[in-house]
Amino acid sequence: MKQLFIIFVCASSILLLVWNWEKTPHLITTTVDHQPSHFFPLDVETKHHLQLQHNNNNNNNTSQQPSSHHGNTTLQQQLIASSHSQSTLIHTPTKLVQTQACNFGKGKWVPADNRPLYSGFGCKQWLSGMWACRLTQRTDFGYEKLKWQPKDCKMDDFTGPQFLKRMQDKTLAFVGDSLGRQQFQSLMCMVTGGKEMPDVEDVGNEYGLVKAHGSARPDGWAFRFPATNTTILYYWSASLCDIEAVDQAGSETTDYAMHLDRPPAFLKHFLDRIDVLVLNTGHHWNRGKLNANGWVMYVGGKANTNTNRRIADAKNFTIHSVVRWVNSELPKHPGLKVFLRSISPRHFFNGEWNTGGTCDSTTPGSLEVVQDESSDPIAAAAVKGTDVKLLDVTGLSLVREEAHISRYSIRAAPGMQDCLHWCLPGVPDTWNELLFAQI
Ligand SMILES: *[C@@H]1O[C@H](CO)[C@@H](O)[C@H](O)[C@H]1NC(C)=O
Ligand SMILES: *[C@@H]1O[C@H](CO)[C@@H](O)[C@H](O)[C@H]1NC(C)=O
Ligand SMILES: *[C@@H]1O[C@H](CO)[C@@H](O)[C@H](O)[C@H]1NC(C)=O
Ligand SMILES: *[C@@H]1O[C@H](CO)[C@@H](O)[C@H](O)[C@H]1NC(C)=O
Ligand SMILES: *[C@@H]1O[C@H](CO)[C@@H](O)[C@H](O)[C@H]1NC(C)=O
Numbered sequence: 044m045k046q047l048f049i050i051f052v053c054a055s056s057i058l059l060l061v062w063n064w065e066k067t068p069h070l071i072t073t074t075v076d077h078q079p080s081h082f083f084p085l086d087v088e089t090k091h092h093l094q095l096q097h098n099n100n101n102n103n104n105t106s107q108q109p110s111s112h113h114g115n116t117t118l119q120q121q122l123i124a125s126s127h128s129q130s131t132l133i134h135t136p137t138k139l140v141q142t143q144a145c146n147f148g149k150g151k152w153v154p155a156d157n158r159p160l161y162s163g164f165g166c167k168q169w170l171s172g173m174w175a176c177r178l179t180q181r182t183d184f185g186y187e188k189l190k191w192q193p194k195d196c197k198m199d200d201f202t203g204p205q206f207l208k209r210m211q212d213k214t215l216a217f218v219g220d221s222l223g224r225q226q227f228q229s230l231m232c233m234v235t236g237g238k239e240m241p242d243v244e245d246v247g248n249e250y251g252l253v254k255a256h257g258s259a260r261p262d263g264w265a266f267r268f269p270a271t272n273t274t275i276l277y278y279w280s281a282s283l284c285d286i287e288a289v290d291q292a293g294s295e296t297t298d299y300a301m302h303l304d305r306p307p308a309f310l311k312h313f314l315d316r317i318d319v320l321v322l323n324t325g326h327h328w329n330r331g332k333l334n335a336n337g338w339v340m341y342v343g344g345k346a347n348t349n350t351n352r353r354i355a356d357a358k359n360f361t362i363h364s365v366v367r368w369v370n371s372e373l374p375k376h377p378g379l380k381v382f383l384r385s386i387s388p389r390h391f392f393n394g395e396w397n398t399g400g401t402c403d404s405t406t407p408g409s410l411e412v413v414q415d416e417s418s419d420p421i422a423a424a425a426v427k428g429t430d431v432k433l434l435d436v437t438g439l440s441l442v443r444e445e446a447h448i449s450r451y452s453i454r455a456a457p458g459m460q461d462c463l464h465w466c467l468p469g470v471p472d473t474w475n476e477l478l479f480a481q482i
Contacts, residue, residue: 145196147477148435151411152442155190159468160201161237163187168239169231169266172453176466179451183405186446186466191439191473198480203234206479207271214274214316215482218307219323220281222387222471225464226321227277229471230478231266234275242269250276250313262309280307281327283365286338300346301338303361306368314372314379319482321434322365323384326463328358362425370429380482382434383426384474385419390444391462402462404445412438432481436474446470 163170163177172178192198199205217227235243244267247253252263265276280286285305289298314320327333333340333354340347340357347357362383369381391400417423418437426433446469448461465471 145193146415146435147193147196147198147480148417148438149195149412149415150191150193150439152189152407152439153192153410154188156188157200158190158472159187160472161232161235161468163466163468165239166228166232166235166237168235168243169228170237170467171228174225174228174448174464174467176448176451176469179448179453181449181451181466183445185405186407186443186470187468189407189410189443191476196480198476201233201476201479203236206234207268207273209479209482210273210319211271212273213318214276215319215321216275216313216317217277217321217323218280218310219283219321219384220279220325220327221464222326223321223323223384224277224279225467226323226384226471226474227264227275229467229469230275230475232468233472233475234268240268243267244269246274247276250278250316251309252276252278278307278309280309281324281332282338282361283307283322283324284361289339296337298337298339300341301333302341302344303347303357304342304364306365310365310369314369314376318378318380319478320369320379320381321384321478322369322382323387324358324362325386326389328354330354359421359425362421366425366429366431370431373430381431382478382481383422383431384434385417385422385437387463387465387471388418388437388441389463390447391460392444396459396462399458400462401460402444402447402449403460406445407442408444409442412442414438434474434478434481436470436477439473440465440470443470 163175166175177184215230217223217230245265246267247261247263247265250263250265252261252265254261263276263278265274267274282301283306285302285308287300287302289300291298310320327336342360366383373379373381389396390402392402394400417433417435418441419435422437423433423435425431444462446465448464448466450460451466452459452461
């Protein structure tokens with residue numbers, strides 16, 4: 044009964060959201076600069092229901108997730124169920140989806156002999172050891188042998204040479220958090236087939252991506268394939284907004300202004316030299332991470348003193364801001380293609396990341412995504428009405444709870460599992476196949 048209720052609430056909130064987008068697509072273009080004092084709109088709790096279930100690091104109350112796990116019902120299945128119940132409960136308009144040529148996010152995972160596209164034992168040149176599950180104690184590798192098949196569209200098979208040809212004299216940039224870095228490493232491995240490629244040049248210095256004195260690593264990496272003059276880069280911007288050190292006389296620690304209404308300085312500076320841009324954010328939007336980084340939210344150049352403001356709203360506000368900004372730049376950059384990659388779902392069952400949450404299944408929760416709408420309503424709403432495309436990976440990743448690093452994390456403390464990052468090769472390879480199909 045309780046589950047039914049949850050499903051119903053989900054269904055209603057999806058419906059509400061969808062209706063809202065349909066009715067008020069222009070809302071998102073409202074400029075906020077003029078109303079900094081109340082830029083976080085009041086929201087109905089249910090609106091965040093979906094979001095909270097798979098994306099709130101603060102939410103260590105997992106009363107919903109474990110119950111769905113025990114019932115062998117994944118969140119995805121709940122969503123599927125809810126989209127069904129929704130259409131039987133109410134006569135929904137048939138045009139629920141954004142009009143787009145093809146919905147790559149709807150389809151199914153099928154077994155494929157020609158997967159993975161590179162070996163997890165190889166690709167040492169670009170793949171971090173901590174994400175190479177082949178190098179860990181893990182013994183089940185079924186997760187490597189699935190291929191995504193969109194329902195209503197043909198998707199070209201990815202090959203490195205074809206990718207490079209398509210990207211001749213071009214630059215592809217990933218800007219985002221560590222999940223963006225996973226997608227970057229995945230692409231480097233896919234393009235090279237995981238083979239050693241000594242002629243690939245490190246061109247990080249052209250983008251200021253050099254290790255600063257005293258820091259553990261640079262803010263990103265950039266590599267060029269000389270044969271086709273193709274550059275692939277990654278820049279770390281976990282929040283997708285401008286971060287600026289704030290002088291604090293007499294303080295040991297540095298605080299950082301996190302300008303929610305300003306794009307990352309790196310993007311402003313290098314947009315001219317980017318042909319394909321893939322943005323993402325999501326998992327750093329929680330008090331713990333903000334405080335740990337010393338990030339203080341700013342809007343309109345002023346510190347945000349209203350601590351009651353919800354982080355989820357700040358995240359939504361920032362995503363809308365950066366999408367609006369980059370969309371406004373598109374006329375000046377006619378060849379530029381921009382994607383907002385939707386949220387990569389987490390799968391902590393029976394606890395949170397720091398309270399013993401696990402993801403040790405060896406089989407997917409489901410193989411199919413049947414719904415039309417994205418499982419990331421925030422990202423879908425942010426790109427609506429713009430020329431920024433949604434790289435919708437949420438639904439297809441949501442059913443792949445078995446493909447995380449899980450207990451094989453070589454970094455986390457014993458007993459802690461990584462149910463956020465993915466094994467590579469693995470699910471992020473598919474994100475790149477979807478990207479390849481759309482460039
Ligand atoms: C996200 O922000 C946009 C623009 O600021 C707003 O129109 C929308 O209602 C917000 N969505 C949620 C779920 O809060
Ligand atoms: C749950 O989160 C709150 C606030 O983030 C924290 O104070 C509390 O210790 C957490 N509880 C557990 C069991 O981790
Ligand atoms: C978790 O949430 C449920 C319902 O939302 C609530 O009844 C319960 O008290 C919460 N538990 C904790 C530890 O916050
Ligand atoms: C749920 O999963 C368990 C273990 O994976 C299995 O034994 C059980 O039959 C499943 N139940 C249903 C209803 O699928
Ligand atoms: C490589 O591509 C860039 C554009 O991305 C272009 O400006 C440059 O001239 C090209 N270099 C060569 C050697 O063709």
